[in-house]
Amino acid sequence: MSTIAGPPAQAGTDERLLRTSTLRGLLGRPELGSVVGAAAVFIFFSIVADSFLRASSLGTVLYAASTIGIMAAPVALLMIGGEFDLSAGVLVTSSALISSMFSYQMTANVWVGVLVSLLVTLAIGAFNGFMLTRTKLPSFIITLGTFLMLTGLNLGFTKLISDTVSTKTIADMEGFDSARRVFASQWTIGGVEFKVTILWWAALVAIATWILLRTRFGNWIFAVGGEAGAARAVGVPVIRTKIGLYLGVAFAAWVSGQHLLFSFDVVQSGEGVGNELIYIIAAVIGGCLITGGYGSAIGSAVGAFIFGMTSKGIVYAEWNPDWFKFFLGAMLLLATLLNAWVRKRAEATK
Amino acid sequence: MARVRTGVRAMGAVLAAVLGASLVGCSSTGGKRAEERAARAAAEGRSAVDTPRWTFAMVTHSGDGDTFWDIVQRGAEQAAVKDNIKFLYSHNDEAQQQAQLVQAAIDQKVDGLIVTLAKPDAMKDVVAKATRAGIPVITVNSGSAESKRFGALTHIGQDESIAGEAVGEELNARGRKKALCILHEQGNVGHEQRCAGAGKTFDGQMQNLYVEGTNMPDVQASIEAKLQADKDIDAVVTLGAPFADAAVKAKRTAGSKAEIDTFDLNAKVATALEDKTLGFAVDQQPYLQGYEAVDLLWLYRYNGNVLGGGRPVLTGPQIITSKDAAELAEYTKRGTR
Secondary structure, three states: OOOOOOOOOOOOOOHHHOOOOHHHHHHOOOOHHHHHHHHHHHHHHHHHOHHHHOHHHHHHHHHHHHHHHHHHHHHHHHHHOOOOOOOHHHHHHHHHHHHHHHHHHHOOOHHHHHHHHHHHHHHHHHHHHHHHHHHOOOHHHHHHHHHHHHHHHHHHHHHHHHOOOEOOOOOOOOOHHHHHHHHHOEEEEOOEEEEOHHHHHHHHHHHHHHHHHHOHHHHHHHHHHHOHHHHHHOOOOHHHHHHHHHHHHHHHHHHHHHHHHHHHOOOEOOOOOOHHHHHHHHHHHOOOOOOOOOOOHHHHHHHHHHHHHHHHHHHHOOOOHHHHHHHHHHHHHHHHHHHHHHHHHHHHOO | OHHHHHHHHHHHHHHHHHHHHHHHOOOOOOHHHHHHHHHHHOOOOOOOOOOOOEEEEEEEOOOOOOHHHHHHHHHHHHHHHHOOEEEEEEEOOOHHHHHHHHHHHHHOOOOEEEEEOOOHHHHHHHHHHHHHOOOOEEEEEOOOOOOOOOOOOEEEEOOHHHHHHHHHHHHHHOOOOEEEEEEOOOOOHHHHHHHHHHHHHOOOEEEEEEOOOOOHHHHHHHHHHHHHHOOOOOEEEEOOHHHHHHHHHHHHHHOOOOEEEEEOOOHHHHHHHHOOOEEEEEEOOHHHHHHHHHHHHHHHHHHOOOOOOOOOEEOOOEEEOHHHHHHHHHHHHOOOO
């Protein structure tokens, strides 16, 4: 691509076929604002925290980012499609609980539990999408209901089956080691530990980006998020698209849930509440519009990375953790403002 | 434009009024100034030793804004000042996040680590990593069963079952017949042990009531409903200081004759003990958990000392009644009991 603007439009040619320069193309990307923000946060913590730049710290920051990023990618897609999922946080815990308790109670190979968990988690995602398209209620309400129900089910079932609030350990069962290798292993490069979740994260972001930019389904996502009525009128299968998006979130929740289970081999039933907002924040920092129709999967990864850097950077900087949430909120506002400003500039130069 | 100016003027007037009022209406007792006087009177924060400035990190499973953990932190901070220690504190109530925070402390190459093992399985790997990296670890508050297995030097805390049993015996001594145990965190194993322990030694009948601890009005309403439904209940045991107050209010509304007893202390509980609104409190001395953890790490670094002989060092239970409350009121006010 040349960095010089293409030839001026001939009269009668379609303006969408105009060739724009690389720089212009970059300026128009949804994630640009968040990349600038990420660089700023990185430089800031490099200056104020001595231990932030250590190689081992990078491994910790990337791990923290990946546990959010795995969920943020499908949540970003869902938000581009114009919907929310407030049940995403507890769904991760549900997925881990199902997997662990099924294996333990049936004394089955651990992989059986993992697959059953995948099916059940996808079913919950499908339930969200199905209820949404059937009832025409806003997804905020539908998934809020699912969120509360799952929170109760997590605790209720765990207590009913295990008699305590956490599951029993499955570390001594068949298949545990191979499952741990897939979901919760780590490898060391030059004395730095990298967790396998970083690979899962990269893969999910790559797939999400490919779907969004290179497939028909990706066009449908933008269409239903932008204007569902118009999309339906031109033949976009709105219902199928939205259910598909919820299935995507469920799949990522299953990956995160299995990671939780196999890294700690015991799951606490009360966890995951509140994380759904963190996934949404990561997507929004990454340039997703809360109203749908605009955003990117790469942006969600940058948002998750900013989140990981901030949450661990505050520790490395040895600040008082009481202020953590304040910084988080301030950062969210700044990042979103930056996004809006960059987008405006980009549109003005078109 | 004019409207903006009036707004500014109005704000200025309000500010001036507030400032004037605060200058005129001084209180000669209490308030911020008394607190500052007390702080000045206290020892200037200087260390009592000349050992190198080591860095100790403490990572707990506390949520945001928790009174109990505030006291633990204060104990640790004051020991750190005395022992010339740079003290870092971080906390998260999600197991995965807590493990990441411990990892961050290891990345910072701290000289000592203090962790709580409320979720032992989640902490197993990182604690092992710390001991492999040659960082001495001390566990506090929860995890007495796992502490040694994970390679920690010592565990400092209260055995929840023993504390519960002490409550049951105290209730017997007070001639109670039917007690209610209020659990404010569904799924907290330590809380279950407290109520189970109390039920074990209590000769009367013990019932458990689960309430939503993050929602105080709901706690009060639940206890109220229970006391209205069952007039025979003559003792209510709450598992945290803030909940004792809610139980007292509930008792008043329900017109019950039950005695309210509680685990843990705070300023309100101390005054309530003094005027006999509360029967007794069971303290596990959180200040001691923080203070001793830092101090024992210092002793280990300085002199290779380990306390406890491989067994947990217990900081509780200590039964506190109206007799002891007067003395403790002062300590609870400054936030160390």
